[in-house]
Amino acid sequence: MSSSPRLQLGEVPSSPNAAGRIRSVTSHPLRVVLPKAQRTSQGDFPAVEILVVEIETETGIIGIGEGLARRGARGYAALVNEALAPRLIGQDVRDRRRLWRVMRGALTGRPGGQLVEAIAAVDIALWDIAGKIAGEPIHRLLGGMGRTHVNAYASSINWLDDATVEAEVAHALALGFREIKVKLGRPIKDALARAALVRRLAPDALLGVDANWAYDVDEAVSIGRALADLGYDFFEEPIAPHDRAGYRRLSQHLPIRLAAGESDYVAAEALISLEDRSLGMIQPDVTRSGGITETWRIAELAAAHHVAYAPHVGWSGAICVAASLHLAAAAETFRSFECMVYDNPLRDTLCAPLVGSALQLEEGQLAVPQAPGLGVTLDRAVLDAHRIS
Structure with missing residues (x-):
C-alpha cells in the first residue's frame, strides 16, 4: 500500500471502507x-x-x-x-x-x-x-446508561448587584430549576453576604458556588466553611486550578464538595486530582479537553475513582451543549448538567433542533438527543452571520 504525503511520519493508512476517508x-x-x-x-x-x-x-x-x-x-x-x-x-x-x-x-x-x-x-x-x-446517538456509542433525561442546574447567577441577583434567581426558579450555581468574587465580606442572600432567595434549592479562582487558600477555607453552614453543595474553582497542593489542603479542611476540571486539558491532568481525592466533582469541558475521545477518558477515570462527573458548558455554542448531553447520558458517575440561563445566539440558534435549553427543562431535567451522531445540524444562516471575516 502506498503512503500519502499527508500522513504523519510512521502512520499507516487503513484499508478503504464504506464510510470513506x-x-x-x-x-x-x-x-x-x-x-x-x-x-x-x-x-x-x-x-x-x-x-x-x-x-x-x-x-x-x-x-x-x-x-x-x-x-x-x-x-x-x-x-x-x-x-x-x-x-x-x-x-x-x-x-x-x-x-x-x-x-x-x-x-x-x-x-x-x-x-x-x-x-x-x-x-x-x-x-x-x-x-x-x-x-446511533453518540451516547449509545459510548456504551450508554439508559438515560433519556439528565438532571440540570441553572448556571450562573452573575457577580453583579443584589437587585440583579434577585431577578436572576427568581428567573431560574420560575423556569423550574431545583439546582442553581452562583458566581462569587471579592471582597470576601460581599461574597459571604451574597451566598447568604441566595440561600434566602432559594431556601429549598441545591446550591453551588463558582469562584473562578478568586481566592487564596486561606480565604477559600473561610468561605468554604460558611458555604457549608449555609447548606451549599459544592465549591467550584475556589483557587487557581494548577494549585494542586492548595486543593489537597482545602479538601482536608472543608466540609463541602470541591469541584474543578474545566481548566484541565487532558486526562493525565485530571488524574492527579482524582487520585488524591482532592475533588468531589470533576467538570471537564468537552470543547477544551480534547473532544469526546479525551473527555470520555476523564469521565471513565472519574468512575474508576468514584468521583462525580458534571460536564462544564459555560460560554459555548450549541455543539458543545449537544456533545455534553451525550457524555452526561453515558457517564457512570454523572451528577448534574450545567444549563446556561442567559441568552447566547451561538447556543440558542446555531443548531437545530434546539437541545439543552433552559426553556426545555421538565421536572428539573433535560432531554438527551436521540438522533444519530450529535443529533443536531448547523443553521447556515446563523453560521454565516457570526463568522469572523
Whole structure:
C-alpha cells in the first residue's frame, strides 16, 4: 500500500471502507456580542467566540464539532487549517483514537492550550460522523446508561448587584430549576453576604458556588466553611486550578464538595486530582479537553475513582451543549448538567433542533438527543452571520 504525503511520519493508512476517508476539513471562527454581558470574579465578558469545524468524508457524510476559543478564534482556525487538516485529509474517518494521536503530534511538549482545544473541535466532528454511520446517538456509542433525561442546574447567577441577583434567581426558579450555581468574587465580606442572600432567595434549592479562582487558600477555607453552614453543595474553582497542593489542603479542611476540571486539558491532568481525592466533582469541558475521545477518558477515570462527573458548558455554542448531553447520558458517575440561563445566539440558534435549553427543562431535567451522531445540524444562516471575516 502506498503512503500519502499527508500522513504523519510512521502512520499507516487503513484499508478503504464504506464510510470513506476524510475529504475536507473546514474551520469557522465565530463571534457574537451577548445581549447581556456576563460577569465573574475575573471581569466582564461581553462577547463569546468559538471555533466550529466541519469534516466531510469522501462518501459525503458531514460531521460538526466545536472548540473552545474564548478569544482569538481566527487563530484557532489557522491552527486547524495549517497544522491539523493536512494530517487528516485522506485518513480513515473511523480511526478516531489514532487520529487524536496524529493531531497531538502536531506540537511537541506537554499537551494543552490552543492545540487541544482545536483538536476538540475536530474530534467531536469525527464522533458525529461515527454516530451517523452507525445510525446511533453518540451516547449509545459510548456504551450508554439508559438515560433519556439528565438532571440540570441553572448556571450562573452573575457577580453583579443584589437587585440583579434577585431577578436572576427568581428567573431560574420560575423556569423550574431545583439546582442553581452562583458566581462569587471579592471582597470576601460581599461574597459571604451574597451566598447568604441566595440561600434566602432559594431556601429549598441545591446550591453551588463558582469562584473562578478568586481566592487564596486561606480565604477559600473561610468561605468554604460558611458555604457549608449555609447548606451549599459544592465549591467550584475556589483557587487557581494548577494549585494542586492548595486543593489537597482545602479538601482536608472543608466540609463541602470541591469541584474543578474545566481548566484541565487532558486526562493525565485530571488524574492527579482524582487520585488524591482532592475533588468531589470533576467538570471537564468537552470543547477544551480534547473532544469526546479525551473527555470520555476523564469521565471513565472519574468512575474508576468514584468521583462525580458534571460536564462544564459555560460560554459555548450549541455543539458543545449537544456533545455534553451525550457524555452526561453515558457517564457512570454523572451528577448534574450545567444549563446556561442567559441568552447566547451561538447556543440558542446555531443548531437545530434546539437541545439543552433552559426553556426545555421538565421536572428539573433535560432531554438527551436521540438522533444519530450529535443529533443536531448547523443553521447556515446563523453560521454565516457570526463568522469572523
